[in-house]
Amino acid sequence: MQKEKEMKLAVQFGAGNIGRGFIGALLSRSGYRVLFVDISDSIIPELQKRGEYTVEIVGETRREETITPVSGCYPGDQLLLDAIAEAEIVTTAVGPAVLEHIAPPIAAGLKHRMQKGVSGALNIIACENMINASSRLKELVEGSLDKDVKSFIKEHVGFPDSAVDRIVPPMEKSGDILRVRVEEFSEWIVDRRGFAGSIPEIEGMQLTDTLTAFVERKLFTLNTGHAIAAYLGSLYGHRTIDQSIRDEQVRQVVRGAMEESGEVLVRRYGFDRDIHRGYIEKILRRFENPWLKDDVQRVGRQPLRKLGFDDRLIKPLRGTIEYGFPNQNLLIGIAAALYFRNEDDPQAERLRELLEISDIREVIPRVTSLKDADVLTAIENAYEDRGVEDLVRNYVRQWIRIVSMKEARDNFAQLVDEAMAGREIIVASRGKPVVRLTPVTPPTKRESSLP
Structure with missing residues (x-):
């Protein structure tokens, strides 16, 4: 117990699979005791009771790792205020939509830190599938604070933006609620310019001065390919991503879409074309990992967000239009997304309702915020062709x-x-x-x- 008290403290918002299997595990390996913050009435008590959990790492081989010491608390606990006052680093893995809900307890914790006279630097890193997530979290945190606390944050608190990449699918049901499975590959790239004070040494954290290039590389490649594999896989009757990507018809479109978006990255950021093609092949192999039974219905959820103007399907398409590059495979992926159906996903249901009550010519600009008539027509044609192919295949x-x-x-x-x-x-x-x-x-x- 004494040894634990002497360890540095990290606070991790989000005790889900990514929080436990990725960020929390890296912090633990780097010598931190990790306090997980979540609203789960099943996970938090178990973390408090056991103080450890198991991560199963799968690639060509499979191995296990015990993460300890850890604990847990709820967002409204006094323990959290004291933890933020003491911590050297705070991280999040809650999903972009939840940042606004964790901002108030973080703000309260920073005010408590100031009142206790803590002058050491604190860095808060949002590890989300969102561009400039930490910067957005900072805006939300500062929104309710007075001038004195804002001045304290400016002097002592950093909000470096980051990009994260690791596939962490849901585990099959077992007797261990804390056990989590992750792929062997991982990438956590953080903008060194956003840190306050000395940059903490954390295993697996890569520093960069050009974060935007790496954020878009992940968005345009992994996220784009993952989404299209899910949407086409759903149409073709596949249950998991590994099944979908082994279908040569799906694989051809997924690879083609990532190559189309890759040409945008090569032109915009100067990535080496051959190295980037190797990165694409590595992602395809990751999708094939038989240990990662990632359900296409899970990966495809929230299609309205993923069809957004700055998200994984439309933003790379816009890049191909900007530079005059081919985009047929991206168009097929976008069309497949418009056909995605999942009764358990509110966004998929909302998309289905929009298509039932409105013409496709009205739905596409409403969902994507695109205005160019030629682009809208190209998506409409791909949508119609996609439907014809499904009918041909089935009937x-x-x-x-x-x-x-x-x-x-x-x-x-x-x-x-x-x-x-x-x-x-x-x-x-x-x-x-x-x-x-x-x-x-x-x-x-x-x-x-x-x-």
Whole structure:
């Protein structure tokens, strides 16, 4: 116990899989005792009782690691105020939408730190799938504080932005609620310019002066590929990401999309093209990891956020448009996202409702905030083509041809000829059959020369 009291203290907001399996584990390995902060009535008492948990690390091999000493508390506990007053580092892994909820207890803890006269530097790092998450957290924290506390923060508290990369899927149910499984690969890149005082030595933390390039590399590659693998996998009936990426049709589009977005990164930030292609292949192998049974329904959730203007699908698409690069695979991924359905995800349900009550031409700009007419048309066409492909895969017979509304408009005379020759022509919109084209007088024979 005495030895624990002599250890440096780190406060980790979020005791979920990423908090325990990634950031909390790195802090523990670096000599910190870690206090997890969460609202979970199952995890926090267990952390308090046991003071340790197991991380299962899987790659080509599998190994286990015990993380200790750890404890837990709730956001409203006095213990948290005292911990923030004492801590050398505070980290978060709660999700971008939750930052506004943890800002008040952090603000209260910083005020308590000031009142206790603690002059040592404290650094607060938000480890979220969000660009400039720490800077955003700082805005939220300072929003309710008076001038004196803001001055204290300016002098003693840093909010360095960071980029994190590690796949931490949900564990199958077991008797150990704290046990967590992670992939062997991990990356935590932090902007050195945002630190207050001396930069703490933390295992696995890489420092950079060009964080934006690495944030976009992850967003445009891992996040883009992961999302498209989930959305196409869902359409193709796959349950997990590893199953999806082993489907050559899915793999081809995922790789193609990451290569398209990669060309943007090469042009914008000067990444070496060959090295970046190696990075893409490494990500594909990570997706294939048989130990990481990551459900496509989990990875695909919150499609409205992921179709946002600055998120993993639309932002790289905008880059390809800016530089005049190909983007067909990105368009396919965006179309697949529009077809994503998950009754347990409010955003997926909201997207489904929007598509049921509004025309696709209205939904795309509303969801993506895109305004360029040519880009919107390209997404609409990809959406229609995506629906046709699904119908073809599920229902097509030798003498049925299914076409999109656009294809019907562009090739109407040819389709009439085919219908007169005996082929059943079905026109689809939004992935649903809407019109059947048949001759008034039944054909007398079938033409074997039909394509």
